[in-house]
Structure formats: C-alpha cells, structure tokens
Amino acid sequence: MDQVEYLVIGAGVSGLSFANWMRAEAAARQRPVPELLVLEADSEPGGYCKTVVQDGFVWDYSGHFFHFKDASIEAWLRARMPGQEIRTVAKRSFIRFQGRDIDFPFQKNIHQLPSQDFIDCLVDLYFRDRDAAGGQERSFQEMLYARFGKSIAEKFLIPYNEKLYACDLDTLDPDAMGRFFPHADIGDIIANMRRPDNASYNASFTYPLGGAIQYIHALLHDLPEGSVQYGERLEAVDLRRQVARTSKREIGFRRLVSSAPLPALQRMCGLADDPAWAAWASGFTWNKVLVFNLGFDRKGATEPHWMYFPERDLSFYRVGFYDNIMDGDRMSLYVEIGAARDAVLDVEAARARVLADLERTGIVQGHRLVSWHSVVLDPAYVHITQASRAAHRGLSAILHAAGVYPVGRYGGWTYCSIEDNMLETRELARIFGHLT
Ligand SMILES: Cc1cc2nc3c(=O)[nH]c(=O)nc-3n(C[C@H](O)[C@H](O)[C@H](O)COP(=O)(O)OP(=O)(O)OC[C@H]3O[C@@H](n4cnc5c(N)ncnc54)[C@H](O)[C@@H]3O)c2cc1C
Numbered sequence: 001m002d003q004v005e006y007l008v009i010g011a012g013v014s015g016l017s018f019a020n021w022m023r024a025e026a027a028a029r030q031r032p033v034p035e036l037l038v039l040e041a042d043s044e045p046g047g048y049c050k051t052v053v054q055d056g057f058v059w060d061y062s063g064h065f066f067h068f069k070d071a072s073i074e075a076w077l078r079a080r081m082p083g084q085e086i087r088t089v090a091k092r093s094f095i096r097f098q099g100r101d102i103d104f105p106f107q108k109n110i111h112q113l114p115s116q117d118f119i120d121c122l123v124d125l126y127f128r129d130r131d132a133a134g135g136q137e138r139s140f141q142e143m144l145y146a147r148f149g150k151s152i153a154e155k156f157l158i159p160y161n162e163k164l165y166a167c168d169l170d171t172l173d174p175d176a177m178g179r180f181f182p183h184a185d186i187g188d189i190i191a192n193m194r195r196p197d198n199a200s201y202n203a204s205f206t207y208p209l210g211g212a213i214q215y216i217h218a219l220l221h222d223l224p225e226g227s228v229q230y231g232e233r234l235e236a237v238d239l240r241r242q243v244a245r246t247s248k249r250e251i252g253f254r255r256l257v258s259s260a261p262l263p264a265l266q267r268m269c270g271l272a273d274d275p276a277w278a279a280w281a282s283g284f285t286w287n288k289v290l291v292f293n294l295g296f297d298r299k300g301a302t303e304p305h306w307m308y309f310p311e312r313d314l315s316f317y318r319v320g321f322y323d324n325i326m327d328g329d330r331m332s333l334y335v336e337i338g339a340a341r342d343a344v345l346d347v348e349a350a351r352a353r354v355l356a357d358l359e360r361t362g363i364v365q366g367h368r369l370v371s372w373h374s375v376v377l378d379p380a381y382v383h384i385t386q387a388s389r390a391a392h393r394g395l396s397a398i399l400h401a402a403g404v405y406p407v408g409r410y411g412g413w414t415y416c417s418i419e420d421n422m423l424e425t426r427e428l429a430r431i432f433g434h435l436t
Contacts, residue, residue, distance in 0.1 A: 001250045001252055002249060002250070002251045002252070003251070004035045004037045004254075005034045005035040005254045005255070006022060006034055006035065006037070006253065006255050006432075007039065007244055007251055007253035007255070007256045007257070008036060008038040008039070008256075008257045008258075009038075009039055009234045009256070009265075010038070010041075010047060010258065010259035010260060010408070011040035011046070012046060012047020012216075012259055013215065013219065013408070013418045014408030014409070014411065014421040014424070015038050015040075015407075015408070016038065016045065016219035016220060017422045018257050019227060019228075021425055021428075021429035022034060022036055023222065024429070025429045025430060025432070026433075029433055034436070036227065037227065037229065037251070038223075038228040039228075039229050039232045039233070040228060040230050040231075040232070041247075044230065045220060045228065047259070048377060048409075049061070049064060049418065050212070050216075051212055051213035051214075052211075052293060052373050053211070054371050055295060055371035056295075057293070057295040057328075057330075057332050058209070058210065058211045058322065058326065059322065059332070059334065059373060060212045060334070061212075061291060061377060062289065062291040062334050063318075063320035063322075063334050064211075064212040065089075065205035065207055065325075066205055066215075067205050067206075067419070068419050070419065073419055073422050073423065077215055077218045077219075078218075080218035080219075080221035080222070081214055081215075084208050084209070084210055084214050085208070085209045086206050086207065086209070087206065087207050087208075087209065088204060088205075088206050089206070089207060089325055090204045091203055091204060091205060091305055092303055092304055092324075093304065093306050093308070094304050094307050095109075095160075095309075095310065096308070096309050096310075096311070096361060097113060097117075097156070098117075100112075100114070101307070104308060105184065106152065106155075106156040106157065106160075107152050107189060108182070108192040109192065109196075110189065111192075113155075117155060121149070121152050123149075123151075124149030124151040125148060125149040125151075125189065126186070128145070128148065128149035128150075129145075129146065137174045139172060139173070140161070140169045140170075140172035140173060140176045140177075141153075141169035141170040141172070142170070142174065143174040144157045144158060144169070147185075155310070159311070159312055160310040160317060163310070163312070164287070164318075164338045164381065165338060165381055166287040166288075166338040166340045166341075167287065171383065171385055172385055173385055173389065175384070176385075176415070178416075180415055207325055207326070209326055212418075215418065232246050232248050233246060234258070234260065235268060236268050236270070237256065237265075237269045238270075239270070239398075239399075239404065242254065242256075242403055253403070255403045255405065256403060256405070257407055258404065258405070258407065258411050259408035259409075260410070261410040261411070261413075262406050262412070262413045263281060265395075265399075265404075265406055265411065266280065266281060266395055269399065269404065271395065279387075280390070280391035280395060281391070283385065283388050283390060283391035284382070284383075284388055284391060285382075285383040286378075286381065286382045286383055287338050287339060287340065287379070287380055288338075288339050288343070288345075288376055288379065288380050289336050289337065289376070289377045289378075289381070290336075290337040290339060290347070290350060290374065290375075290376050291334055291374060291375050292333075292335040292337075292354055292372060292373070292374050293332075293333070293335075293373040293374070294334075294335060294355075294358075294371075294372050295330060295332050295371035295372065296331040296333075296364070296367040296369055297330060298329075298330055298331065299323065299328075299330060300331035300363060300367060302324060304324060305320065305321060305324055305325055306321065307320075307363075309361070314357045314360070315337055315353045315354055316335045316354060316357065317337070318335075318336045319333055319334070319335050319336075319361075320334045322334065330370075331363075331367060333358075333363070337354070338380075341379070345376060347374055351372070355369065379410060382409075382410070382414065382415070384414065384415065388413055391413075392412070407421075407424055408424070
C-alpha cells in the first residue's frame, strides 16, 4: 500500500493552495518538504476555476472576478503569472427594475426607483418593525424584513435571492451570506441619495485576460512534477486505519485535507448511515446553477460588467458581460440560472428561453449567437442554516480527531471567495507547521 504524509483531495484553488503553503511552511522552518500528494477526480485542474476558450471567446465557469483584501496573496499569485495581462476594473453593476437600470446595491439606491416605489421603500424602511424579532432575527428572510422593511425586501431582496438560492429564504441563517451581503443602515441609505457611495467588498476587481484558470496555473507553478494525480477519485476513507481508497488503489495517510463537498466526504468516511449521523446528512442542502456562456457576432451594451434580474418571469438572476471587462468587440455573456438541487434541467429548452429572455430585456437586439457553452455547478451556493452549521461542527470534530480536514468552499460548506480559500489553507498549513 502507498503511504503519504499529506493526502490532498481536489486540484482546485483550495487543494493546490494547501500544497503550496505546506512547501512555504517547510522552507520557513528550514525543514524538508513533507511528502504530499494531490488527487483530482477530473482529468484537469481548476475545480470551479476552469476557463473555456472557444471561437475567440474566453469564458469562466460563470463570472469569476477577484477581490483581494490581502495584497500579499495577490502579489504571490501575480509573481507566478509571467506575461499574463491582469486588468483592474472599477465595477459597474446594475439592477434591472421595471425596465430601468438602477445602481447596485438596491437598498442604497431606492431614490433611483420610479417615484411610487421609492416612496413605498422609504416609508417602509422608516417604519420597519425592527423589534418584531426582538433584535434576534431567526432567518435570512426575517433579517431582510427587519433591517430594510417590507418594500425593499419584497421588490428586490426576496425575489432576487429566491431565484439565486432556489429555496425558501425563511430556512436560511440570518448570516447566510456573511460579508457578501451589502448591509446598509437607514443613515447610509439616506446619505447615498445625495452623495453616492456604493462601495462594497467588490467595488473594484481584477481579472486576468486568460481567465480564472491563470490563477490555477500560478498555483501549479512551483509544484513538482507528479505531485498532482489526475483522474483518480477518492472513494472511501477508513478513519480508524487512516487509509484512503481511491478509484485506483489504497493510500495510507497521516493527514488528509479534502476540498470535496462535505456531504460526499461524510458518506466516504462512513459517517452517513448511522442514525445519529443521518440527521447531519439531511442538514446539508444547496442549489445548483446552470451557467450559459454566450458569444455573439457583435457588441451590445458597453457599460455594465454585470446585471441583476429580480423579476420572477425572467429565467436568469444575473447576466455578466465579459466583453466590457476585456474590451472585446463582440458581446460575450455569462448567464446564471439558479435551480433546486433535485431539479431536472433541460439545457436545450433553457438555452432557448434564455435567448428569448435576453431579447425581452433588450440585451440581445438582433444579435446572432455564434458560440456557446454551458456548465452546471452542483453544488453552487450552499444553504447555510442552523442544521448545516451544527452538522459542520459535529463532523469537523470527528474528522479532525482522525487526521481528516475538510477545507474550501464546499469542504467548509460556506460562502467564500478564492482568496478566502487561500487564506484558510495558509492558516491550516501554519498550524501543521507548528505541530510537526
Ligand atoms: C456561481 C459562482 C460564482 C463565483 N464567483 C466567484 C468570484 O467572482 N470570485 C471568487 O473569488 N470566487 C467566486 N466563486 C467561488 C469560487 O469558485 C470558489 O471559492 C473556489 O473555486 C472553490 O475552490 P475549491 O478548491 O474549494 O473547490 P472546487 O473548485 O470545487 O475544487 C474541488 C476539486 O475537488 C475535486 N474533487 C471533488 N471530489 C473529489 C474526490 N472524491 N476525489 C478527487 N477529487 C475530488 C473536484 O473535481 C474539484 O476539482 C464563485 C462560485 C460560484 C459557484
């Protein structure tokens, strides 16, 4: 049986970052690099940070734009992307509301709405019942009503997020979106009417012209030949013996770091069958997102980088314009459709509907579709609920005790960015560096 010190599952951002940070940690402590092997089920690296280059268009698996808070992380990546042009772009994003485009976020730009909608939003905001839940909102939906009032909640925040998450928002945790939710209090909202300040976590973003995969290439840059095995899937883990069974062999490990989705890891570790653990398994729910990348014969609107669509009659919740980020001369869109995890998707029918809806919104105006691609991200947005938090806590305790560490957006069952994935795995490597 093969044996490694560190077995890493997944060659996405999280798995590859961890492999790099372990090397950096060893160098900093002047120790030999630990024996480490990355297993990737797919035939290529990247996970959700893959890029499709087709007919002159460059598309990601849905828009992937980068907002680095820690300059050292971005500098580390850029140092490993020689020759790659990286744009820094000041974001222009809009919400299509009853035929007009208003700035994002909705709650800070209600003064741009038609006057009756503006009055409704302002009056309901002022008289919102902050005390309804005694300051202790129970769910994401309750939080929206309590902080923004009925009209802001019902005209945008609820329909938009229902389309995205494809679930009842009353089941989600009040903090389900963490720092990604643009909070604003009544003072911010009123002040924004005179002096716009729509800064958010992603007020500007960077984007490599070669697409998100360039970050993956940077993460592969320093890893020795053979440290990533493609086409090898983790299938089961014997926690007691610390042995992984893959689609090809058995591998003993001292520590296993997994970016596979947590419910799948739970099953692979034999922690789903016992009734005591079955409740945790049922605590995990999520949506999937059908993404269409669409290339047209000529340019369309020149301003937006992306747009939000709360209207329930439109199939998509968001549309992004790659060509306005990369200065392309042909309209290049990504279109995102949220779906329940068990929904049966008819991709052909969905594509026809998307094209019709794009015409309805005026984004497509007699343009000819010349190239297209689709992908289903499953899971895409995990549902952060009281039950999922409890399941994550309980499983982590059992897994850590056996030397197994779930990481990343889906291992950690959370809402995060690629930078968060890199920071999390750097911290884990530091902890292992101390322990070793
Ligand atoms: C719609 C959408 C838009 C996003 N936009 C942005 C954005 O603009 N900016 C940003 O910073 N982030 C964005 N993200 C988040 C970003 O995609 C993730 O944070 C990041 O890709 C997660 O990387 P990961 O390595 O944790 O997981 P993944 O990318 O899911 O990688 C996991 C890898 O593990 C492999 N794997 C799984 N199971 C097994 C197994 N049993 N055996 C072997 N291999 C296995 C998979 O094949 C995959 O390659 C977005 C996410 C979504 C869904």
